Amino acid sequence: MEVYFDNSATTKPKKEVIDSVLEVMTNNYGNPSSLHRMGLNAEKTVKYARTVIAEKMCVDEKQVFFTSGGTESNNIAIFGSVYSLRKKGTVITSKVEHKSVTECFKKLEQQGYNVKYVDVTKEGIVDNEQLETLIDADTLLVSIMHVNNETGAIMPIEKIAQTIKDKNPNTLFHVDDVQGFLKVPVSYKNIDLVSVSAHKVNGLKGCGALYIKKGIKISPQILGGGQENGIRNGTENVPGIVGFGKAAEIYENNLDSTIKDYIIDFVTKEIDGCVINSCENASKYILNLSILGFKSETLLHLMEQNGIYVSSGSACSSNKPQLSHVLLSMGLDKDTVESSIRLSFCNDNTIEEAKFFCECLKSAVLANKFVRRKYK
Numbered sequence: 001m002e003v004y005f006d007n008s009a010t011t012k013p014k015k016e017v018i019d020s021v022l023e024v025m026t027n028n029y030g031n032p033s034s035l036h037r038m039g040l041n042a043e044k045t046v047k048y049a050r051t052v053i054a055e056k057m058c059v060d061e062k063q064v065f066f067t068s069g070g071t072e073s074n075n076i077a078i079f080g081s082v083y084s085l086r087k088k089g090t091v092i093t094s095k096v097e098h099k100s101v102t103e104c105f106k107k108l109e110q111q112g113y114n115v116k117y118v119d120v121t122k123e124g125i126v127d128n129e130q131l132e133t134l135i136d137a138d139t140l141l142v143s144i145m146h147v148n149n150e151t152g153a154i155m156p157i158e159k160i161a162q163t164i165k166d167k168n169p170n171t172l173f174h175v176d177d178v179q180g181f182l183k184v185p186v187s188y189k190n191i192d193l194v195s196v197s198a199h200k201v202n203g204l205k206g207c208g209a210l211y212i213k214k215g216i217k218i219s220p221q222i223l224g225g226g227q228e229n230g231i232r233n234g235t236e237n238v239p240g241i242v243g244f245g246k247a248a249e250i251y252e253n254n255l256d257s258t259i260k261d262y263i264i265d266f267v268t269k270e271i272d273g274c275v276i277n278s279c280e281n282a283s284k285y286i287l288n289l290s291i292l293g294f295k296s297e298t299l300l301h302l303m304e305q306n307g308i309y310v311s312s313g314s315a316c317s318s319n320k321p322q323l324s325h326v327l328l329s330m331g332l333d334k335d336t337v338e339s340s341i342r343l344s345f346c347n348d349n350t351i352e353e354a355k356f357f358c359e360c361l362k363s364a365v366l367a368n369k370f371v372r373r374k375y376k
Contacts, residue, residue: 002307003353005201007073008149008179008286008344009311013243014202019302023238032236033227042238050247056181056248057196059188059211065231066241069208070178071100073195074143076210077174078104080273082141089138090114092296094126094145095329096153101143101176102325107187114138123279124153124330128160130151134165138247142173150326150342151278151287153289154184161190172216178208184283192216198240202346203361207240259298259354262297263343264289266358271365275336277327285346288327290339291365302364308342308357311342311359 004012024045030038032046045068054061067073078101082091093105095117109115126144135142142164146157153231157175164173174193180186180195188194194211198204212218212231223247224233264287265275273292291299296312303310327337343357365372 001353001356002309003349003357004309005343005345005349005353005357006309006311008076008342009345010199010205011202011346012111012348013199013204014247017203017243017246018249021243024239024242026148030203030369032054032238033225037047042162044233044243045245046171046236046238049241052245052249053196053209054194056251057194059194059310060214063212063214065210065212065228066244067210067228067232068206070098070176070195070197070239071197072129072229072232073208073210073334074098074100074174074176076140076221077195077212078108078143079192079221080231081216082108082221084217085140087140088112088115089140090113090117090134091140092116092131092134092142094118094120094155096120096124096126096148096326097143097145098149098176098178101145105143106232112152113140118144120153120329123330124148124151124240124282124326125279126155126160128163131160132163132167134148134320135164135171137168139171142171143176144173145176145178146186147177147184147283147286149179149325150284151288151330152179152284152344153181153279154283155247156188158189160339165190179283179286182248183255183285185255197265198244198247201247201251203244204240207237207244207246242259242313255284255345255349256351259345259349259351260284262351262354263287267291267361270358270362275339277330277336277340278333287343287345289343290336290341291361292335292370293352293374294339294365296339296341297338298368299339299361299364302362302368303341303357305354306360308360311344312340343376 030042032043054064172192178197192213198207275290277288
């Protein structure tokens with residue numbers, strides 16, 4: 001049996017998505033900026049996909065712009081909005097954001113902006129009360145993710161949005177919703193910018209979208225021919241966009257929640273030294289746990305030997321192993337962090353796969369006692 005529990009890194013494209021992409025690549029391969037029939041037909045497919053994504057986000061389709069993915073959407077949202085204000089000031093983010101956000105804030109700090117980082121609770125949830133104290137008249141932007149990519153912690157985005165606007169109505173609020181889009185319902189009211197990605201919801205890699213609230217000015221980060229209303233210049237990735245639209249159109253938020261519950265119950269009862277790092281109310285799609293005494297990479301490869309694929313953290317930084325800044329920010333000790341693995345699920349995963357994972361994990365731990373370090 002092959003079990004894929006690394007869906008936060010990427011998901012398998014649906015057959016309907018692949019079919020729609022092949023149709024476009026085979027029969028509707030025109031450039032949507034061209035004025036002839038082939039171009040106009042391609043433009044129609046992009047427009048339809050934009051309509052679908054906008055409907056799923058419950059926003060105006062004119063405010064949805066396609067990008068190359070979540071990372072670019074985050075970069076455009078952060079740099080584009082801050083630079084357009086043409087003044088230095090305070091920018092705020094949390095200590096558990098994705099690297100595509102934290103690296104932007106590091107650069108802004110190097111450029112002379114006053115960067116502030118919000119703490120999280122031991123459950124990994126942003127401290128909204130502390131955030132309120134950090135916002136002042138000079139605060140230009142706040143960027144907080146909706147669902148954490150490593151632990152599944154769900155941030156109270158709607159409450160945070162209200163806090164920001166009550167404290168300073170002129171402060172822009174950006175939400176990285178790459179792990180929450182279509183999976184964890186939320187209202188984008190009072191949110192100015194939202195990033196989403198196709199390959200997290202059974203679409204293709206290389207395509208994402210950015211919602212920009214009407215009236216918000218963005219300084220383009222890529223210059224070119226004026227595509228996407230000048231927000232994201234460059235010929236649109238029509239196959240990726242069409243695939244994203246189809247993926248969103250057919251997506252069903254119907255993951256069997258007993259999968260996560262079964263794994264938690266089993267590992268905490270059957271495996272000595274198991275710690276659950278995800279909070280109780282985390283997304284049902286993500287589970288972070290540690291088997292104390294084992295290195296994350298060791299557990300990952302032991303599982304791979306059984307045809308089970310999990311991750312040791314965020315896929316975007318796992319090629320350069322380092323201790324998770326997310327788990328450390330939650331106050332977890334080094335041993336727990338070094339032993340952490342992430343399981344992330346999709347709607348096609350089954351309870352049989354969960355049972356197979358649990359039995360394989362238990363067997364691997366028992367069979368490899370000699371490599372297990374002592375733990376407190």
